[in-house]
Amino acid sequence: MTTSRAIGYRHNHPVTVSDALVTEDVDLPVIGPHDLLVQVQAVSVNPVDVKLRVSAPTDGLRILGFDAAGTVVATGEEVELFSVGDEVYYAGALDRPGTNQTLHAVDERLVGHKPRTLTMAEAAALPLxxxxxxxxxxxxxxxxxxxxxxxxxxxxxxxxxxxxxxxxxxxxxxxxxxxxxxxxxxxxxxxxxxxxxxxxxxxxxxxxxxxxxxxxxxxxxxxxxxxxxxxxxxxxxxxxxxxxxxxxxxxxxxxxxxxxxxxxEFMFARSLHQTADMAVQHDLLETVTELVDAGRLRPIIEHDLSPISAHTLRQAHKLVESGHLAGKVVLHDW
Structure with missing residues (x-):
C-alpha cells in the first residue's frame, strides 16, 4: 500500500458548503525514527479543528484531526514504547498532518496504550x-x-x-x-x-x-x-x-x-517545540489509561457518528461550531 485515504480542506469554506471538507488519496506517511504508523479506527473533533478549517491557510490539502485511536501497523527504527499490533490513543501534533486519514504517523512520545475497557470511539474522545x-x-x-x-x-x-x-x-x-x-x-x-x-x-x-x-x-x-x-x-x-x-x-x-x-495552557507546546520532556505526554496517557480501566475516569460523549467520511466530519464540525455540546463528538470506522 502506497497511499492513505485522507479528509481535509483546500479552502476556508463554511461548514454548510459541500466541499468544506473533501476526501482524497494521499501518499503514505513517512515515519521517522520515533514514529508509529497507526491504522486509525476512530477520531473526535475539537474546537481547534473548526478554527483551523475556518481560518488557517493551506497549500494544497490540509488534513485535520488530532484525537485518534487505532492500531500500530509499523514502527520507526528507534521506537521503544510500542510494538506492531498495539492498540493506542493520542492527540497528535499541530505541525504534522492530522488524524483524519486511514494511516497516520505520530511520535511515540505523544501516544498511550488504549484503555482496554473502552471502544476505539470512546478512547478517541479523551486525549486532547x-x-x-x-x-x-x-x-x-x-x-x-x-x-x-x-x-x-x-x-x-x-x-x-x-x-x-x-x-x-x-x-x-x-x-x-x-x-x-x-x-x-x-x-x-x-x-x-x-x-x-x-x-x-x-x-x-x-x-x-x-x-x-x-x-x-x-x-x-x-x-x-x-x-x-x-x-x-x-x-x-x-x-x-x-x-x-x-x-x-x-x-x-x-x-x-x-x-x-x-x-x-497549550497542550501542543511540547510537540511543537520538541521539548526534552515530550515523553511526559506518553506517561500522562498511560496514567489516564490506568484511571479509566480502574473505573475512576470516563469519556463523556454526546454524539457518536459512523462511518468516518467527509459528510460525517462536516456534521461533527457543525455540532462543535454550535457551542452547545456537553461532551465530545466522535467518529468511528471508515
Missing amino acids: TVITAWEALFDHLRLDASSRGRLLIVGATGGVGLAMTQLAHTLLPDVEIIATASTTERAGLVRSLGASQVVDHHGELAQQITSVAPGGVDWLFTAYSQDQMDVYAQIVTPFGHIVAIDDGARDVTPLKSKAIAWHW
Whole structure:
C-alpha cells in the first residue's frame, strides 16, 4: 500500500458548503525514527479543528484531526514504547498532518496504550481534553494530593472542563470543586462527576461565587477569559492562580494588587517545540489509561457518528461550531 485515504480542506469554506471538507488519496506517511504508523479506527473533533478549517491557510490539502485511536501497523527504527499490533490513543501534533486519514504517523512520545475497557470511539474522545486538563492542574497550578483549597472551573461542561472535574475529584481529595454550567441538566452532569457546587454560567459570577465561597477561590481554570479580569480579581484569593485556554491578548493588570498568577495552557507546546520532556505526554496517557480501566475516569460523549467520511466530519464540525455540546463528538470506522 502506497497511499492513505485522507479528509481535509483546500479552502476556508463554511461548514454548510459541500466541499468544506473533501476526501482524497494521499501518499503514505513517512515515519521517522520515533514514529508509529497507526491504522486509525476512530477520531473526535475539537474546537481547534473548526478554527483551523475556518481560518488557517493551506497549500494544497490540509488534513485535520488530532484525537485518534487505532492500531500500530509499523514502527520507526528507534521506537521503544510500542510494538506492531498495539492498540493506542493520542492527540497528535499541530505541525504534522492530522488524524483524519486511514494511516497516520505520530511520535511515540505523544501516544498511550488504549484503555482496554473502552471502544476505539470512546478512547478517541479523551486525549486532547484530558492532556489539557492534566497540564492545567498539575503543570501550571501545581496541585497534588496534599493540596487544600477551592478550584473554580469556568466552562465545566466543555470537553476540558469535564475531564478536569473528574481528574480533580479523583486525584485531589481535599480540593473543593466549584463549576459553572448553563442548565439544570448540565449542572447535574458536573455534580455527578465530582463538583460540590455549581453556579449559573450566564449569571453574575462574582456574586454567585461570593455566596458559595465567601473567601474566594484559590485556583481558577477558564475556557472563557475575555473581558473577565475584573471579575477574576474579585473572586481569586491573594497569591492565587488562573490558567486559561482561550485565545487573544489579555490585560491582567487587575490581578496585580493580589499577586495573582496568570498561566496559558497549550497542550501542543511540547510537540511543537520538541521539548526534552515530550515523553511526559506518553506517561500522562498511560496514567489516564490506568484511571479509566480502574473505573475512576470516563469519556463523556454526546454524539457518536459512523462511518468516518467527509459528510460525517462536516456534521461533527457543525455540532462543535454550535457551542452547545456537553461532551465530545466522535467518529468511528471508515
